[in-house]
Amino acid sequence: MLEISTLEDITALKESSDVECKLAQGRDGKGALPNDMWETYSAFANTSGGYIFLGLKEKKNNRFELAGIANTQKVIDDLWNTLNNQNKVSSNIIRERWVKVIEIDGKSIIRIQVPPANRKQKPVYINGNPLTGTYKRLGSGDVKQTEEVIRRMLAEQVEQSRDAEILKGFGIDDLDFDSFNAYRNMYTSMQPDHPWTKVDAQEFLYNIGGWAKDRETGNSGLTRAGLLMFGKYRPIMEAFPHYMVDYQERPEAKTEARWIDRITPDGSWSGNVFDFYNKVIRKLTADLKIPFILKGDKRQDDTLVHKALREALVNTIVHADYSGRASVLVVKRPDMFGFRNPGNMRISIDEAMIGGNSDCRNRLLQDMFRFIGLGENAGSGLPKIFDGWKSQHWRKPLLKEKLEPSEQILLELHTLSLVPDHVLAELRDSLGEHIFDGLNDHERLILVTAHIEKTVDHARMMSVLDIHPRDLSALFSGLAEKKLIHQDGSGRGTVYFLDEARKHDNTLELVSSIMESDRPAVKGPDLSSGCLSVDSGYSPTLIETAKIISKKKKAPSDEVKSVIVKLCAEQPLRLEELELLLNRSGESLRKNYIQQLVRSKKLTLKYPTKPNHPQQAYITVGGKHDY
Known part of the structure; x- marks a missing residue:
């Protein structure tokens, strides 16, 4: 399910093989179904499904901004009436729960989820004629299909x-x-x-x-x-x-x-x-x-x-x-x-x-x-x-x-x-051949991933293992009971790691504490004071890089993320340091940018086995400070 809930989500939205955005304002500006939406409906249904968003205005850079729909109920009523009119649409494959009104910044948009049609429903066509009204989705466009393709779809439907x-x-x-x-x-x-x-x-x-x-x-x-x-x-x-x-x-x-x-x-x-x-x-x-x-x-x-x-x-x-x-x-x-x-x-x-x-x-x-x-x-x-x-x-x-x-x-x-031979050899050596070879494939893959990535969490292993979340929790518990893996944090913030990762963090903490004693303390930022000056204790490179964002009241989400990655490539930075450099609130940075960058493996934690460490900082993956 494609969820959007903020202006940043809209800014990041792009039309693609499964996303289409329409202004849908109508002549009176209160909202109306666009006529060309039905070509997209046919295309999504005959391909792999997708999402249609109504109430978004396209800008010159192929991005979108919030326009809103004043009368959403009228638009939704027209949607259902047309879907059930076989002179317009051959088949209604949308369920009520797949049409949703979303409120953002005081305005309403409509999200319509179109599922892929099954073989017996295809072709899904418009205007009463399959040979002239059948479309498929190719990239971000709706492509009218040839008679040869349509006749093959009709044959598949009945045979x-x-x-x-x-x-x-x-x-x-x-x-x-x-x-x-x-x-x-x-x-x-x-x-x-x-x-x-x-x-x-x-x-x-x-x-x-x-x-x-x-x-x-x-x-x-x-x-x-x-x-x-x-x-x-x-x-x-x-x-x-x-x-x-x-x-x-x-x-x-x-x-x-x-x-x-x-x-x-x-x-x-x-x-x-x-x-x-x-x-x-x-x-x-x-x-x-x-x-x-x-x-x-x-x-x-x-x-x-x-x-x-x-x-x-x-x-x-x-x-x-x-x-x-x-x-x-x-x-x-x-x-x-x-x-x-x-x-x-x-x-x-x-x-x-x-x-x-x-x-x-x-x-x-x-x-x-x-x-x-x-x-x-x-x-x-x-x-x-x-x-x-x-x-x-x-x-x-x-x-x-x-x-x-x-x-x-x-x-x-x-x-x-997925598992380099040298990693298997290192784990067999550290855990003991008898113990490692006695584990099942899922347990080994958890340990291997933790060895390579330093820490793993529930979401990461769900993307690797094709099992039920409850079964994954049981695997983590079993490995913890055997003392083969350790954990820190709670709830969704829980991370799992091997002994070697915690030892690495403890060593890094000791070294950092010595270095921090010679570094000026960073206090909470006064965001009303504007951008940092060169006498703030930060390197000119950091300040110059941050100015791209710190001088602006608003900036595109991708641009903010790009600057954060560049800053954290120069040196590990704590959240309060990023607040000062970027002239943004820490909560906004954490929620809208840093969490996403960590999840997408563009940033990593300085102390990955201690997510709540008081001196936690962020490091760009692959940068000169990525240990």
């Missing part, structure tokens, strides 16, 4: 599976029999006693979904799934003119398409998705470190990472929109694995990440892979991929949608470690 259609004019001769026989052998080896292993080839093809019968017309033939899975390249291209599968191994961690190994349909192999999977999975897993694990008397050359890569490759194939213009692309680089398929998500990214909800675009293809032990259709694919990456302490996988130059889904699996 449960895109690959069940019987292809007229295609038959058994369009299949690559080597591919089909290889698949059947894999099926038989997995399920030797299954009755399907005993039927003839065409009956087997029918049983797995590659052949179908139209009960109304009596016609039968190859399904889209059958041709994609086992077909020859030319017939596939005749049925799917934009069909392309592509694997590239790139030598460097760069986006440029320079490859040292490539697999594309070139006439030397069938070109179908079954053979593409078999060729590519061997390439993806060729360089993985294989653990030597015995199960019974057999070696198990498999890991969670192997399973994650298999799942990612199958997902890419079975969720692709083969009528789309983008290719199925798999990239292997030294630093990552990348997967791209044409088409957009049929459920939201958040739903897909949670798992348990499957809405596969090509369900028959999904079934065919599942019959030979590859992929799931219970919505557990993405969680399995994320678990594989988490097991190696690698960066969290990135799943995203792109609209340009055509609709596509991207999955990036980076192999850069």
Whole structure:
């Protein structure tokens, strides 16, 4: 939820892929829905959702200022009336709780939250015609969609599976029999006693979904799934003119398409998705470190990472929109694995990440892979991929949608470690190998983060660990009981740290106390006295830097933050010192700027394990005084 409550919040607001601001004053200046707001409504609904703010005036620098709406009730009534008028809007997907009046500085603005529409609601269009009134959000603009994109959205709306259609004019001769026989052998080896292993080839093809019968017309033939899975390249291209599968191994961690190994349909192999999977999975897993694990008397050359890569490759194939213009692309680089398929998500990214909800675009293809032990259709694919990456302490996988130059889904699996090897070695050495190796993954990650960042808090670890806040509190308590981590502060101000961090703060406190005895005391500021002079005891550099703000009564929030960061890069500064330098009240500085800078890791505390230290000061992260 995007919350704004102050003039500074409005100043910081920018239009983006999920934010749109409108003046909405109307002819009488009391408030009215702008006509072009409905294009934004359609765009947000057909993309990833967003927020519309009414009552904000755009300035020349693309920033906004508060204008307000005098008659908010009239505007909200017009909103609901239009949303429920199908001649204007095809579908109302907004709930009452998502429309809110916000009071700021004596004026009212309206925030409207537009959720992303689900597959069966798309396209959300305006003015009664989907072909002329369908928009998507691209950057900060609302882009009218082409007829091709809209017809694909309409097809997605009514079709449960895109690959069940019987292809007229295609038959058994369009299949690559080597591919089909290889698949059947894999099926038989997995399920030797299954009755399907005993039927003839065409009956087997029918049983797995590659052949179908139209009960109304009596016609039968190859399904889209059958041709994609086992077909020859030319017939596939005749049925799917934009069909392309592509694997590239790139030598460097760069986006440029320079490859040292490539697999594309070139006439030397069938070109179908079954053979593409078999060729590519061997390439993806060729360089993985294989653990030597015995199960019974057999070696198990498999890991969670192997399973994650298999799942990612199958997902890419079975969720692709083969009528789309983008290719199925798999990239292997030294630093990552990348997967791209044409088409957009049929459920939201958040739903897909949670798992348990499957809405596969090509369900028959999904079934065919599942019959030979590859992929799931219970919505557990993405969680399995994320678990594989988490097991190696690698960066969290990135799943995203792109609209340009055509609709596509991207999955990036980076192999850069969240946990440097030297940190693991240092913790094992300091805590004892037996103790550290006896911790679970979540406990280790808390200790590792505390070791790297000196302190952690509840909010920081919630951004790292995908668990319930109550479970995280239990983890902190358990580590504290084992004396592996310590805490200071209370409530939201509680920080957790290792022994080494507290020892560092104690040493720094001792050194600082000696240095402070030779430094003039700083008393509370007299803000009526204006800017500091050079005889105030502060360096000319500090005073000159601070003048950018101290001479002004009001300054943009970003400018104030920038100056604070520059000042604290020169030397650690206490809140009362920043008050004097900037000619601002300490409470305003703390609440509106410093807390945000600390949360965004631009400032750090001089004594991180003692947040309430009487001589607490702020230091710019990465500056010359960042220890």
